[in-house]
Amino acid sequence: MTKLGKRLIKAMDEAIAISKGDADPSTYRVHVPASIDVRAVRQKLNMTQAEFAGRFAVPLATLKDWEQHRRTPEGPSRVLLTIIDRDPEAVTRALAAA
Numbered sequence: 823m824t825k826l827g828k829r830l831i832k833a834m835d836e837a838i839a840i841s842k843g844d845a846d847p848s849t850y851r852v853h854v855p856a857s858i859d860v861r862a863v864r865q866k867l868n869m870t871q872a873e874f875a876g877r878f879a880v881p882l883a884t885l886k887d888w889e890q891h892r893r894t895p896e897g898p899s900r901v902l903l904t905i906i907d908r909d910p911e912a913v914t915r916a917l918a919a920a
Contacts, residue, residue, distance in 0.1 A: 824909055
């Protein structure tokens, strides 16, 4: 199992404990980067904009806006982009048809 996979499982266990009232929600923290270089993430994967958008279900126009700094990815998008940057196959597996 990857390091990211282990961290995700630990986070899930913590979330379950919080939802059951067994843990204090203030003890659960994640780090979402304030900014992310979307173009660098895509280029690291050696993908075109169209390939990246298609693989990760990001609208192509949105991807272009991020890369050209017309828009900035907000919280959930930064989370997705961070996971893509660290473990793109995890996202591919999660989005694969069952």
